[in-house]
Amino acid sequence: MKIEGILHHADQLLSQPCSALLGESGDLILTPQDSAMRCIGAEQWQVSDRIGSIPRRFTLPDGATFETRDNDAIDAWLAAQRDQRGGRLLHLLESRWRWIAVTLLMCTGLTWFGAIYVLPEAARQVAGSIPPSWDRVFGQQALKALDQAHLVTPSQLDEADKAHYRKLFAKIQGALSPDATPLTLQFRHSKDLGANALALASGTILVTDDLIQMLHHDEEFIAVMAHEAGHVRHRHTLRRVLQGSIVAVSIAMATGDLTRIADLSTGVPAVLLDMRHSRDFEREADDAALIYLRQQGIDPQRYTDILTRLSEDQASPPAYLSSHPPTPERIARFNKAL
Missing domain, CATH: 2.30.29 (PH-domain like)
Incomplete structure (x- = not known):
């Protein structure tokens, strides 16, 4: 031209x-x-x-x-x-389709590596930078979000049953968390969660009616509480939410601005509906439960009993197990430590 x-x-x-x-x-x-x-x-x-x-x-x-x-x-x-x-x-x-294939494989590998190793470590670092006092605010907002999402509703247990487990919880809550966030107990009914217990960042442990009705012994309740207290101590719920919020974690690590982390509590209902704790999270919580039960002279078999019963129950989906996989491996690992 x-x-x-x-x-x-x-x-x-x-x-x-x-x-x-x-x-x-x-x-x-x-x-x-x-x-x-x-x-x-x-x-x-x-x-x-x-x-x-x-x-x-x-x-x-x-x-x-x-x-x-x-x-x-x-x-x-x-x-x-x-x-x-x-x-x-x-x-x-x-x-150059071969180079494209190689590039796609490399991208897939890097994505997998980031999701499995980099993101969990980044979430741990960010969680470690958040002052413990923020856990209470985060947990309160998370509980409010759960109620507003109608994921949980008021408990339908008899007042006598609730009073019994509140009294039992009061006896153990100090020993369960001597140096960490103070623990509190809340009862809720939930068709979505079924037989389940959830530990929020604030130290609130939600126990569903279905789980209470499945207990055969008070020590099974104590074992479950010890496991959930392990999640609180290691801040697993906060880290799990952070792992699902890549952008927020990246900004927090790059700028040091943690003020928006509390806003992530609005995503807790979705996270809890599909809570898939990592194996490391479950091992940490199981180890915490095993240490506590031994310290208190409680047979660790109580914990495997309730896990086994939940896995064998056909009346309702074993929600507690689906949110705390893999159950057979955990039971075998716990029994090996007995």
């Missing part, structure tokens, strides 16, 4: 009419009047953006400029270049 304009030299006060040829490869060939022809490679010149009818300028490597009013021709040539480069890129990708 040929256009006409004026060539302004950089090293002297000289301007002269000039023709320019825009090649398909992106080269710019200048033919100044009464001067030698110049060929400038595609990567060596730049053209200004179009602003109305203002002349466009091509900036050359030596500081000279080529000015032209043929804006429409330049726009058409640039559009053709973009289309051609896009076609070349598509052809290159199609002819």
